[in-house]
Amino acid sequence: MPQHYLIFYKPYGVLSQFSPEPGSSHPTLKEFIPIPDVYPVGRLDHDSEGLLLLTDNGRLQHFLSDPRYGHRRTYWVQVEGQPTPTQLQQLRQGGLKIQNYLTRPTLVQHLAIPPDLPPREPPIRSRAKIPTAWLELTLREGRNRQVRRMTAAVGLPTLRLVRCQIEHLSLAGLTPGQWRPLTTQELRSIQPTR
Structure with a gap:
């Protein structure tokens, strides 16, 4: 079969x-x-x-x-706020304490141009005085709600999360x-x- x-x-x-x-x-x-x-x-x-x-x-x-096989999973993440170099470095270097584990180093880049995605239904919340930004994160581990917890830990709450690649x-x-x-x-x- x-x-x-x-x-x-x-x-x-x-x-x-x-x-x-x-x-x-x-x-x-x-x-x-x-x-x-x-x-x-x-x-x-x-x-x-x-x-x-x-x-x-x-x-x-x-x-x-x-x-243990460390397969790459890449995500486009819309966050609330504009990331600072310090916040991006915190995400990259790993070692963020989330629940009972420390994150591994992560590939992170700030996307100057948002990814070309269809609108989400329902749309994300919008606040006139709070800007948003898009990040691309590539992890080699996958824990429950890890991306959301990582961005929240550095002060960038996730508004929209799209997994765009596996390997x-x-x-x-x-x-x-x-x-x-x-x-x-x-x-x-x-x-x-x-």
Whole structure:
């Protein structure tokens, strides 16, 4: 039986699971992905958007989810306020205490031009006297709500969070709610080497 490898542009408000939460009105992956028995590699919270990889290959799922392999995950993050060089350096150097762990060093850049994204529904809150900025963060670890906690720890609350890449896989060509199978070349690029 062939295995499935999908890339999905998860919209805001969608749960990264196929079963609904009791009492929740949030849509699930079931409303977008008609292929049975695939599961997300990692998660995106309901209030985050972007790239979600799904597969029925348990070995690959474990390989890409296990933090010891240090796979790159890149996020576009709209934050409240304008980042200072000190705040950017705090994010880059790692060592931010978040709950019971210290973050690893992170690649961070301030994006002078916001990423080309579709409008979010509902739109983020807007405050006339408080500017916003976009950052690009690349992590090699993935803990629960880590990006939001990191930016909050340096005084830059996250307003919008979009995962744009996992390793070399990107959202290119997809709009929120769309999915497609991985190409052979994309699949080769994320396979375990041993």
